[in-house]
Amino acid sequence: MQKVITRDGSETFLNEQVKETYHSQTGAVEEALKKYAIPCKIKELAKTGKVTILDVCAGIGYNSAMAIDVALEENPDCEIEIIGLEYDSEIIQKIQEVAPPIKFFQHYQKITPQNLAFTEGKVSVKYILGDARETSKKLPDNYFDAVFFDPFSPQSSPEMWGVDFFKEMWRVMKNSAILATFSCARMARDNMAAAGLLYDDGPILGRRGPGTVAVKWV
Numbered sequence: 001m002q003k004v005i006t007r008d009g010s011e012t013f014l015n016e017q018v019k020e021t022y023h024s025q026t027g028a029v030e031e032a033l034k035k036y037a038i039p040c041k042i043k044e045l046a047k048t049g050k051v052t053i054l055d056v057c058a059g060i061g062y063n064s065a066m067a068i069d070v071a072l073e074e075n076p077d078c079e080i081e082i083i084g085l086e087y088d089s090e091i092i093q094k095i096q097e098v099a100p101p102i103k104f105f106q107h108y109q110k111i112t113p114q115n116l117a118f119t120e121g122k123v124s125v126k127y128i129l130g131d132a133r134e135t136s137k138k139l140p141d142n143y144f145d146a147v148f149f150d151p152f153s154p155q156s157s158p159e160m161w162g163v164d165f166f167k168e169m170w171r172v173m174k175n176s177a178i179l180a181t182f183s184c185a186r187m188a189r190d191n192m193a194a195a196g197l198l199y200d201d202g203p204i205l206g207r208r209g210p211g212t213v214a215v216k217w218v
Contacts, residue, residue: 001090003097011098013060013091029100031182032066034205039180039213040146046071050079054144054172056132057151057160058084060095061108061125064148068104068123082125083139085132089113092127133160136168143172149181154188161188166195175218184209 001013012028037043045051051071055064064082071078086092092113099105108125110118117126128135132151147169151160161183169179180202181188192199192214202211 001094009101011100013094028062029066029102031205032062032102033070034203035182035211036063036148036150036180037067037070039202039211040067040148040178042067042070042146043074045145046074046078049075049077050081051146052081052144053083054136054139054147054169055082055084056136056147056149056169058086058127058148059091059150060098061105061111062100062102063150064125065100065102065105065108067146067148069102072104072123077122079122080124082123083144084125084127085135086127086129087131089129092116092129133162133165133168136165136172139168139172141171142174145174145177147173147177147179149179154183154185158187161185161191163191163194166192166197170196170216173216175216177216179214180211181214182211184212188212 003011003013006012006028042051053064053067058064061084064084068080071080092111095108095111107118107120111127116129149169151157154161173179179197184201189199189212196217197214198217199212199214202213204210
């Protein structure tokens with residue numbers, strides 16, 4: 001798996017099977033902040049004292065580690081729970097090979113394919129290895145404040161953007177939760193809507209179109 005340096009100086013990897021990098025090449029760390037933590041209002045959630053985040057296709061963990069930084073900066077006593085769904089044990093191994101400018105990321109290096117969970121203070125992080133379309137079915141209803149939805153693109157991995165999987169996201173989201181993703185593909189948005197999610201444009205960052213944010217239609 002080839003390492004790639006993105007334009008903000010942070011590192012990601014190229015998945016040679018799907019011919020895509022795990023993060024935007026305009027800036028992997030910048031994307032974690034501006035396409036996930038900010039649109040999902042992690043700073044505001046931290047003020048409540050507890051944040052639960054589902055990181056779908058968590059990879060090397062930039063998105064959720066950045067969210068932890070944002071939450072702890074706002075409220076150092078915040079209780080944070082991260083559940084990361086990931087299929088590829090090889091990318092989990094790559095956590096040991098990167099050093100992004102994210103304060104909490106040093107603790108993510110406790111994660112290996114053999115040790116998928118750790119607790120640091122009031123922060124707990126757990127990866128669940130397997131097909132996210134199946135492992136998500138074991139998660140509780142109405143549980144997560146935010147969903148970071150970050151599979152490979154709809155063009156290369158259309159199976160990850162189907163109606164049934166978005167229905168699972170709807171099920172595990174709290175009524176107040178926000179789902180954020182990098183894609184604005186019509187197929188993805190149509191399937192979100194069919195699953196009961198109301199979508200809107202997310203931020204534009206290093207791509208031709210905006211990301212997407214979605215909430216439950218209740």
